[in-house]
Each structure stands twice: as C-alpha cells, then as structure tokens.
Amino acid sequence: MNKHRVRTLVLSAVAAGALMMGAGTAGATELKEVLDEGMAINKLAQESQKRIDKIVEETDKIVSQYKAVQKTIEGLKIYNAQLQRQIDRQVEEMEDLSTSIKQVTYVKRQITPLMLKMVDALEAFIKMDVPFQLNKRLEGIERLKDLMDDPSVDTSEKFRSVFEAYQIESDYGRALVAYTDTIEIDGVSREVDFLQVGRVALVYQTRDGQITGAWNNQTKQFEILDDSYRSSVAQALRVANKQAAADRLLKLPILAPERAQ
Structure with a gap:
C-alpha cells in the first residue's frame, strides 16, 4: 500500500515535471509574441507621434498665419477709417466749392455791368479832364471796351485791367x-x-x-x-x-x- 502510493507520487512528480517543461516552452513562445507585439505597438506609437508633431507644426503655422492676417485686417481697418475721414472732408470741400462756384456765377453776373459802367465813367472823366496825352488815354479806353467784349478773357482779368486803368489815371495826378x-x-x-x-x-x-x-x-x-x-x-x-x-x-x-x- 505504501509502495504503491510512493510509486504513484513519483509518477505524479514525473508527470508534473513533464507538464512544467511543456508549459515553459509554451510560455517562451508567448513572451516572444508579446515582445514583438509591444515593439510593433511602440513603432506605431512613434509613427503616430511623428504624425501628431507634424499636425501640431502645421497647426502652429496656420495659427501664425491667422494672427498675421488678423493683424493685417486691423491695419486695413485703421487705414480705411483714415481714408473715410479724408473722403468725408473732400465731400465737404466739394460742397463748399460748389457753393463758391454758385456765388462766383452770381458775382460774375453782377460785376460785368459794374465794369462797363466803370469804363464809361472813366471815359467821361478823361474827356472832361485836363487834356494831357489825350489820344493815348482815349486809346486805352477803346482797348478796355474791346476787352470787355472779348469772351475769351476771364472776368478777373477784365476787372484787373479796369482797376489798372483807374490806377494809371490816379498816378497822372502826381x-x-x-x-x-x-x-x-x-x-x-x-x-x-x-x-x-x-x-x-x-x-x-x-x-x-x-x-x-x-x-x-x-x-x-x-x-x-x-x-x-x-x-x-x-x-x-x-x-x-x-x-x-x-x-x-x-x-x-x-x-x-x-x-x-
């Protein structure tokens, strides 16, 4: 009875050893596969990290470009505001100029008859005055009359010529x-x-x-x-x-x- 039990135990131990040896061989195989899988995962992780780094770099570039565009937009807004102020002032000046042109037109209609009266008055004065250089002075009056009828001569030039004739007559007195x-x-x-x-x-x-x-x-x-x-x-x-x-x-x-x- 005891001998049988001992044999059984020995056989059991041998069987257990065999089983353990078989189990060791299977474990080594699985470990290699696990290591290989881990290396593959690490490689994938590295590649993923590279892709992530590249995406981050591209994102940073996009953000920098966006900030640059935003800065440009702000500058354009300031520039456009300045241009708008200039345009507003030019519009005001155009309105003032339009008003001035209307006033000039009115003054022109009024000053032309005045100049004609001044020329006639100067002619009458010369004829009544002391007759020094009479022909020369009357010829000047005729030139003034021709100037008044000349449509190519500006009103300001006509008025200047009339004023000059009066100044000449005034200087004769001295x-x-x-x-x-x-x-x-x-x-x-x-x-x-x-x-x-x-x-x-x-x-x-x-x-x-x-x-x-x-x-x-x-x-x-x-x-x-x-x-x-x-x-x-x-x-x-x-x-x-x-x-x-x-x-x-x-x-x-x-x-x-x-x-x-």
Missing part, C-alpha cells in the same frame, strides 16, 4: 511829364513840347521857344501866355526831361481848383 505832340496855334498845326504837372498845369512851348501857352480849364481851350513864362516853362521842361535839377522856383500858370459838382 506826375511831372514832358512829351511831344502837335497842336493847332492860330490855325496852324505845330509840333510843341508839352509839360504836364499833375492835374494843376498843362503848358506847351514851340520847339523854337517863341510861343508858350497853357490849358485854360474854364474856357476848355489852350491860350497863349505872355513872354514872362517863357524861361520858366523852358527850365521846367528841362527838369522833366532830367536835363536840369529842380533847384529853384519856377513860374507856371496853375489851374485854380474848381468846386466839386
């Missing part, structure tokens, strides 16, 4: 001028030297110095003066022609002032 012209003396046309002293004296002397005369504003004609004026007029002519110095008093027939009408 002028000391000598010039040569012809005059009829005793029915004979003769060349004489004229002396204009502003608007207070207009005298003449023949080229030979024998006849001296002056304009009488009351009779509206030239009258011959006595010989007492001859030397004074001759000296005054030399002064006006810058041939002598104004170093002494000269006797000249001065026109008496008239009461304004």
Whole structure:
C-alpha cells in the first residue's frame, strides 16, 4: 500500500515535471509574441507621434498665419477709417466749392455791368479832364471796351485791367511829364513840347521857344501866355526831361481848383 502510493507520487512528480517543461516552452513562445507585439505597438506609437508633431507644426503655422492676417485686417481697418475721414472732408470741400462756384456765377453776373459802367465813367472823366496825352488815354479806353467784349478773357482779368486803368489815371495826378505832340496855334498845326504837372498845369512851348501857352480849364481851350513864362516853362521842361535839377522856383500858370459838382 505504501509502495504503491510512493510509486504513484513519483509518477505524479514525473508527470508534473513533464507538464512544467511543456508549459515553459509554451510560455517562451508567448513572451516572444508579446515582445514583438509591444515593439510593433511602440513603432506605431512613434509613427503616430511623428504624425501628431507634424499636425501640431502645421497647426502652429496656420495659427501664425491667422494672427498675421488678423493683424493685417486691423491695419486695413485703421487705414480705411483714415481714408473715410479724408473722403468725408473732400465731400465737404466739394460742397463748399460748389457753393463758391454758385456765388462766383452770381458775382460774375453782377460785376460785368459794374465794369462797363466803370469804363464809361472813366471815359467821361478823361474827356472832361485836363487834356494831357489825350489820344493815348482815349486809346486805352477803346482797348478796355474791346476787352470787355472779348469772351475769351476771364472776368478777373477784365476787372484787373479796369482797376489798372483807374490806377494809371490816379498816378497822372502826381506826375511831372514832358512829351511831344502837335497842336493847332492860330490855325496852324505845330509840333510843341508839352509839360504836364499833375492835374494843376498843362503848358506847351514851340520847339523854337517863341510861343508858350497853357490849358485854360474854364474856357476848355489852350491860350497863349505872355513872354514872362517863357524861361520858366523852358527850365521846367528841362527838369522833366532830367536835363536840369529842380533847384529853384519856377513860374507856371496853375489851374485854380474848381468846386466839386
């Protein structure tokens, strides 16, 4: 009985050893497969990580580009706002300019008749004034009239010319001028030297110095003066022609002032 039990135990031990040896061989195989599987999983993980890193890098680029675009958009918004303010100011200036053009058109309609009246008034004044350089002054009036009728000349230029003509006539009142012209003396046309002293004296002397005369504003004609004026007029002519110095008093027939009408 005991021997049988011992044999049985020995057989059981042998069987168990055999089983353990078989189990060890199977375990090694499974371990290799597990390791291989783990290496495959690690490789897949590495590849996945690379893909993730690449996606993250591309995402960062996209985010950077987005931020750059956002910054550009903000700059454009500021620029557009500035442009809009400039456009608004230009619109206001255009409205002001349109208003000014309308006013200029109105003024132009009003100033043209005024200029024509000024030219007519200046012509009447010259004809009533002391007749120094009369032809020259009346020719200037005719040029002004032609200018007023010329459609190619701007209104501002016409007004400037009228104002200039008035200024010239005003300057004549302070002028000391000598010039040569012809005059009829005793029915004979003769060349004489004229002396204009502003608007207070207009005298003449023949080229030979024998006849001296002056304009009488009351009779509206030239009258011959006595010989007492001859030397004074001759000296005054030399002064006006810058041939002598104004170093002494000269006797000249001065026109008496008239009461304004």
